[in-house]
Amino acid sequence: MVSGRRFLREPERVRSLGARLVYHGVRWAPLVAVAVLAHAVFPSPIRVGAPTLQVGQVAEKTVTSPFQFVVLKSEAERALEGEARAMAARPVYRFDGAAYDSVLAQIDTFFARVGVAAQEGPAEVQRTAMEAGARLGRPEAEFLLEADRRRSVHAALTDFLAAMLAQGIADAGTLRAEPSRLIALRRGDAERVAPRDSILTFVDLMARVEGPHAGVTDEIGRRAMRQLTAAFYRPTIVFDPWLTRLRRDEVRLSVDSVKHAVSAGERIVVAGQAVTQEARDKLLGLQKELRRRGEDAVATRAVVGGILYNAIILSTFWLLMLLYRRESYDRLREMAFFGVLFGLVVLLAASLTQLFPWRPELSPIPFAAILIATLYNGRTAVFGVFVLAILLGGQWALRESHTVLFGVVGGVAAALSMRVLRRRWHIWVSIGLMAGAFTLAAITAGLVEGWSTATIVTTAISGSIVGLSSASFALLVVPLAESVTGITTDLTLLELSDLSRPLLKRMATEAPGTWAHSLAMANLCETACTAIGANGLLARVGCYYHDIGKLSNPQFFIENQSPGNNPHDTLLPEESARIIRDHVAHGLALADEAVLPPVVRAFIPEHHGTTEINYFLHRARRQAGGAEIDVGNFRYPGPRPRSAETAVTMLADSTEAAIRVLEDPTPAQLREAIGQLIQQKLLSRQLEEAPLTLRDLDRITDEFWRTLAGMYHNRVPYPRASGEREAELQPVVPG
Numbered sequence: 077m078v079s080g081r082r083f084l085r086e087p088e089r090v091r092s093l094g095a096r097l098v099y100h101g102v103r104w105a106p107l108v109a110v111a112v113l114a115h116a117v118f119p120s121p122i123r124v125g126a127p128t129l130q131v132g133q134v135a136e137k138t139v140t141s142p143f144q145f146v147v148l149k150s151e152a153e154r155a156l157e158g159e160a161r162a163m164a165a166r167p168v169y170r171f172d173g174a175a176y177d178s179v180l181a182q183i184d185t186f187f188a189r190v191g192v193a194a195q196e197g198p199a200e201v202q203r204t205a206m207e208a209g210a211r212l213g214r215p216e217a218e219f220l221l222e223a224d225r226r227r228s229v230h231a232a233l234t235d236f237l238a239a240m241l242a243q244g245i246a247d248a249g250t251l252r253a254e255p256s257r258l259i260a261l262r263r264g265d266a267e268r269v270a271p272r273d274s275i276l277t278f279v280d281l282m283a284r285v286e287g288p289h290a291g292v293t294d295e296i297g298r299r300a301m302r303q304l305t306a307a308f309y310r311p312t313i314v315f316d317p318w319l320t321r322l323r324r325d326e327v328r329l330s331v332d333s334v335k336h337a338v339s340a341g342e343r344i345v346v347a348g349q350a351v352t353q354e355a356r357d358k359l360l361g362l363q364k365e366l367r368r369r370g371e372d373a374v375a376t377r378a379v380v381g382g383i384l385y386n387a388i389i390l391s392t393f394w395l396l397m398l399l400y401r402r403e404s405y406d407r408l409r410e411m412a413f414f415g416v417l418f419g420l421v422v423l424l425a426a427s428l429t430q431l432f433p434w435r436p437e438l439s440p441i442p443f444a445a446i447l448i449a450t451l452y453n454g455r456t457a458v459f460g461v462f463v464l465a466i467l468l469g470g471q472w473a474l475r476e477s478h479t480v481l482f483g484v485v486g487g488v489a490a491a492l493s494m495r496v497l498r499r500r501w502h503i504w505v506s507i508g509l510m511a512g513a514f515t516l517a518a519i520t521a522g523l524v525e526g527w528s529t530a531t532i533v534t535t536a537i538s539g540s541i542v543g544l545s546s547a548s549f550a551l552l553v554v555p556l557a558e559s560v561t562g563i564t565t566d567l568t569l570l571e572l573s574d575l576s577r578p579l580l581k582r583m584a585t586e587a588p589g590t591w592a593h594s595l596a597m598a599n600l601c602e603t604a605c606t607a608i609g610a611n612g613l614l615a616r617v618g619c620y621y622h623d624i625g626k627l628s629n630p631q632f633f634i635e636n637q638s639p640g641n642n643p644h645d646t647l648l649p650e651e652s653a654r655i656i657r658d659h660v661a662h663g664l665a666l667a668d669e670a671v672l673p674p675v676v677r678a679f680i681p682e683h684h685g686t687t688e689i690n691y692f693l694h695r696a697r698r699q700a701g702g703a704e705i706d707v708g709n710f711r712y713p714g715p716r717p718r719s720a721e722t723a724v725t726m727l728a729d730s731t732e733a734a735i736r737v738l739e740d741p742t743p744a745q746l747r748e749a750i751g752q753l754i755q756q757k758l759l760s761r762q763l764e765e766a767p768l769t770l771r772d773l774d775r776i777t778d779e780f781w782r783t784l785a786g787m788y789h790n791r792v793p794y795p796r797a798s799g800e801r802e803a804e805l806q807p808v809v810p811g
Contacts, residue, residue: 106415514539625663
């Protein structure tokens with residue numbers, strides 16, 4: 077019995093370093109073969125292989141970049157682009173605070189001088205206004221002679237221009253000449269983007285001065301306000317040529333020299349499509365880059381890199397087998413099977429890509445998933461799906477498709493839906509799940525790529541057809557895969573569980589007691605194995621065949637004997653033990669004749685292990701009277717159980733036989749007897765090689781007790797009435 081993971085070690089015969097290298101080398105050889113095959117059918121693009129194509133010319137073949145490179149712009153292209161981008165840069169306008177302060181100071185100075193001129197009459201006021209740039213008529217000049225009116229106009233003009241100039245007034249001619257619809261407006265250290273048309277001009281200023289102003293209600297006073305506003309106006313939003321030029325120079329210098337960035341695996345031109353100017357530029361750049369690097373060196377690196385990529389991706393699956401399925405890794409035929417299967421998937425994918433390019437839903441990954449899940453389990457199949465999806469999705473011809481998405485979604489659905497295959501309708505459930513998975517993947521890819529509804533529906537239908545064909549093809553290949561790997565699937569076990577098979581029919585007719593014992597064992601073992609996560613179906617089938625060796629001499633086994641007729645009474649203990657022991661060899665011979673698979677054949681010797689035939693051993697010791705006897709003559713040949721299923725069968729065999737001798741056992745007696753028998757097997761070291769934990773043994777005990785308690789439940793008493801035959805008795809129903 078083990079309590080954790082098995083130790084990873086080579087078989088005992090593999091000891092020297094050279095032997096270990098050979099041992100592992102032959103198991104990793106299929107990986108190398110698949111990596112080389114994948115590169116051969118999906119080769120890296122290493123040459124343009126055609127003269128320079130002209131714009132509009134139809135490409136005869138697809139050209140894919142083998143590496144990443146850039147196409148540079150010419151100096152003329154950079155200059156032209158820089159100038160275009162510079163002209164598109166926003167011009168900078170700034171708020172001129174000095175102009176604002178100057179206007180307010182000029183207003184104060186003007187009205188101070190007008191106050192002095194008013195003492196000399198209207199003509200002097202007009203002359204003073206003319207010097208300030210304002211042409212006042214005589215009525216306006218006379219209006220300003222009075223001090224109160226002059227102060228009102230002074231205050232109103234100051235407030236109006238202060239508010240308007242602070243808001244920002246630009247020169248109308250400058251704005252009309254500005255081509256940009258947006259400008260960068262700076263006020264101190266702050267800067268914001270403003271629409272050009274949102275900036276006020278002299279026209280807006282003069283339109284607003286027409287409105288009412290506090291203290292100026294007379295029409296002559298309003299005319300004076302208008303004339304003085306026009307005279308003292310200065311734009312406070314001005315164009316900043318130096319900062320604008322600086323920024324545009326920076327834009328010119330920031331023009332990227334790269335015209336096109338081509339990624340590795342990118343399709344430059346596609347066969348059957350016209351060449352565009354961009355494609356032609358990339359072709360010229362690729363040819364230039366190939367000459368710079370050296371085309372032969374590029375080819376070598378591309379081949380090595382492609383094979384190395386394939387090998388690295390595949391190695392994750394091989395490491396999984398090495399670390400977590402060592403029993404499969406140790407069997408060369410199973411590792412060769414994975415190599416053949418992965419190679420077949422690669423070949424099918426390459427063929428489908430040639431026939432139906434850009435159809436990732438046609439990936440044959442679900443076929444491999446179904447086959448691995450049927451032979452092994454869902455976890456191994458899911459991991460294989462991811463490895464194959466990444467392997468195929470990384471190939472040059474498939475990198476721009478959704479191979480990984482469709483491969484993972486469809487493959488995982490196939491793997492998980494085929495974990496258990498016991499009924500015919502399970503196949504249809506699996507196909508339905510794969511169809512749903514492909515539909516979901518088609519919708520997802522369609523939303524991402526902007527596919528039409530028709531394309532999404534067509535892709536979903538194609539994926540569903542792939543699911544159906546994958547399941548059909550996989551089921552056809554399963555028998556061949558079983559013979560290659562030596563693995564027995566549930567499908568084969570279901571066939572072996574058919575009670576009409578000749579060997580089982582012989583058991584039922586020639587050894588009915590043994591057959592009844594086998595059926596009871598099958599129920600016990602299946603429930604217990606299912607409870608601990610082992611293969612319940614394998615346990616049931618193994619129990620059907622575990623005692624077929626008793627067909628050689630069925631009357632020598634107590635379950636087939638009639639009362640008072642025991643042929644062992646006339647035999648020596650050694651002879652009786654030999655007959656009992658030989659039923660293992662006879663069983664193996666019958667298993668070979670019936671071509672039973674190894675996993676079922678193992679139940680015949682392992683359910684007895686190397687236990688002693690205690691009844692005849694004790695009998696021999698009594699007859700020997702203390703003399704030494706050969707215990708080996710009273711021991712089964714083994715081996716001890718090496719799987720959970722055969723170990724459970726050993727425990728069930730002893731338990732089922734021992735419980736039969738208990739008269740009217742209670743549940744407590746049953747549980748105690750089961751625990752003692754399991755403890756006995758532990759102490760005799762019969763479970764040392766079985767992958768069972770102590771927790772598993774507790775669960776097995778619970779399942780044995782639950783099943784046997786139901787089999788040996790208390791019976792309702794049938795009291796016999798006086799003079800009545802037993803067949804005529806009526807049960808007394810307890811009240």
